[in-house]
Amino acid sequence: MARFTFKLPDIGEGIAEAEIVKWHIAVGDAVMEDQPIADMMTDKATVEMESPVAGKVTALAGEIGDQIAIGSMLVEIETEGEPEAAPELSVVSSSEAATPSSVTPDENNETPAATKASSVLPQKSDAASKILASPAVRARAKALGIDLALVQSQGGRVRHADLDAYLLYNKGEGYRASGEGGRARPDEAIKIVGMRRRIAENMQASKRHIPHFTYVEEIDVTALEDMRSDLNIHRGDRPKLTMLPFLIVALCKAIPDFPMVNARYDDEAGMVTRHGAVHMGMAAQTDAGLMVPVIRDAQDKNIWQLAAEISRLSSLIREGSVKQTELSGSTITLTSLGALGGIVSTPVINRPEVAIIGVNRIVERPIIVDGDIVAAKLMNLSTSCDHRVVDGWDAANFIQAVKRLLETPVLLFSD
Known part of the structure; x- marks a missing residue:
């Protein structure tokens, strides 16, 4: 009998450690060669590790949620005879999990490993x-x-x-x-690991480093909703329009006059980069937690193209096949809870961006127009900004510009 120590390999992303998010084995289990043994999460992807040898598990590196350094022991396996050197295998990140294919490991990676993709x-x-x-x-x-x-x-x-x-x-x-009250349930202790931990860390860093302020404005979307309804009736085989494509068009039209909101702030360098292109982040809730797929160059797309891109990214999120490149690089973020949007919200900025726009639900209420009481469809926009970069005056004027476009929707289609 011999002991084989499987060390956590360099996953090829320049990381120093990875988090254990799932064990597929336990001490005492018999494992086969190429059998999944653990899911490890980095900042960019979750990777499923496979055993390079067959044998009996004698030791595990830690518990779910523990961070394991690259090159340290992950699993120890007792094998029959002297273990042969495991072949050098490849790593596929979750960005390619939809159709797994091999990529060449880092040139300095000399640790034998077997890994394959596992979506986050x-x-x-x-x-x-x-x-x-x-x-x-x-x-x-x-x-x-x-x-x-x-x-x-x-x-x-x-x-x-x-x-x-x-x-x-x-x-x-x-x-x-x-009328019957609920019954007490046992307390449940849940360790914060994996994607939930990443979200917690990012939100904590955002609130710790960024002095947020939130500006809320009410928008009369009655005319816009009428236009959206008419366009959907005559859309043919094009995707159904929600409110989001119109909002994105309005934001993209207003941003050139307020470039400070479409920016990223490098805390360490003390540098703000105002982006010429609008890469719109779309905050989306999933079973795994909050994710932000990105619509590249949103300023170049019309409402139908935006609707198609929103639909495509939503499908990838549901299927678990979204690529890492589609989850990074946003310059400003739009977040919406749809019908659950509430009256007002205080969204947390997607660091290192400096602004996020929260979409609240549409409600129909009576308003007074020229002395008459009429029914109107109203929606609040809740905008949080980084006060180090964006002044309250600028944020208010930016949203007022967006308001004018949404309340006079024909302007959305003018040059």
């Missing part, structure tokens, strides 16, 4: 179940002894709420009447 987003489940669910939902279902195939879901993906409903129904309790 929810993936299709194994061949036995064929059920869509996030890793967290799958782990909870396993702990509860629930067969996901028996759980009814909305939209084809099982979520925590679906598990809750299943538990209530199968305990014979049915759904409680609205």
Whole structure:
């Protein structure tokens, strides 16, 4: 018998360490060559590590959430006889997870390793179940002894709420009447790891380093909603228009007069870069957490092209095949909770950007126009800015320019 020490390889991204986000094995397990053993997350991707040898697991480097240095022991495996040198294998990041293909490891990487792509987003489940669910939902279902195939879901993906409903129904309790209070549940300790940890770190850094201020303005979108409805009726085979493409066009038209909002601030260098192009970040909620896909050169696209790009990126997010290049490089971010948008919000800036625009829900209310009471569709924009770079006067004037464009939507289509 011999012991093989599998060291965490250089994943080829110039990183010094990676976080354990999932173990596929435990001490005492028998593993086969090329069997998945762990999911490791860097700042850019989650990578699934495979065992280069067959044998019995005798030691693991740590627990989920621990950071492991490159070149240090990840797994120790007891093998039959003397282990042969594992072949030099390649790494595929999650940016290529949709259609895995090999890339050449770093030239200085001499550590034998076997790795393959694993998306940071929810993936299709194994061949036995064929059920869509996030890793967290799958782990909870396993702990509860629930067969996901028996759980009814909305939209084809099982979520925590679906598990809750299943538990209530199968305990014979049915759904409680609205007048009956909820029952206490055991406390649940959840370690912050993986994507959730990255989000927490980024949000904490943003609030710690950036002096935020938020400016809120009410927009009358009655005429815009009428135009959107007419365009959708006659859209043919083009994608259905939501409010977002119109907002992006308005922002892109207003930004040239207010370049300070379309910028990135380098804290260490003390340098602000005002970008000529608008690379619009679209904050999107997923089962894995908040992600920000980017629409490149949004200023060059019309509403139909923007709608198509929003649809494409949304599909990639749902499928878990979005590329890392599509999740970086934004110069300003737009965030919306759709119908859940509330009346007002205080969005957190996507550092190192200096501005983020929060879209609140549309409500119909009576307003007074020329002495008459009329029904109007109203929507608030909640804009947070970095006060080191953007003055309140500039932020207010920028949003007022956007307001004029949205309230007179024909201007969106003028040069």
